[in-house]
Amino acid sequence: MxxxxxxxxxxxxxxxxxxxxxxxxxxxxxxxxxxxxxxxNPPQNEGMYRDASGIVYRVQKASAGHLYALTLNTSTGKFDFVRGAMGGLDESMRLTLAQCQEIGRAIGRCVVCGARLTDPESVERGIGPICASRV
Structure with a gap:
């Protein structure tokens, strides 16, 4: 250190x-x-993760090739960079499609892209049709 x-x-x-x-x-x-x-067992793949406190993260690959995590601001739907966020994540925390849908229904936003869900079918599913294929 x-x-x-x-x-x-x-x-x-x-x-x-x-x-x-x-x-x-x-x-x-x-x-x-x-x-x-x-x-x-830190995350090895891009995707959506949730820690024990309920914070949702989007893990994605930087242009340099390494992975980093963004946290979901549930009120704005934006993903914010937080230094060191990857340090607390584990591969076992990866969200399934059903978990993403459950969170999306609860907050009224797609947890993959952060967009507000307005289409009645998307609101019912809890995730947009394009993002459902990305999880």
Whole structure:
């Protein structure tokens, strides 16, 4: 871990922002890493994912070839980039078509593209016809 990251960790997670007290910096870092483990099977494919807190992500490939994740803003329907979002995702969190439809019916938007569902058939399905083939 780079020194700047260690400094940030110390400032944000150590008690009283100090290295003192009964806990050393390394012990605190080890505890934090145990409480926040990295996924054992990170996403390998583009698609829609949902984490344990219910946040919906679109994983897509960058022009450089690596994968990155965008989070769905359910009120605007836009996907926003959040640095480090891939770190909390696991391949087991990938959404099925039925799950995408369920979320779409609940929020009134297509979870794949974020568009507001207006066509009665799409509203009933919870996903647009084009996006249904993309999941």
């Amino acid at each position: 780079p020194a700047s990251s260690l400094r940030w960790f110390a400032q944000n997670f150590l008690p009283n922002h100090r290295f003192a007290d009964s806990v050393t910096f390394r012990q605190a870092l080890d505890r934090w890493q145990e409480a926040n483990p990295l996924p054992t």
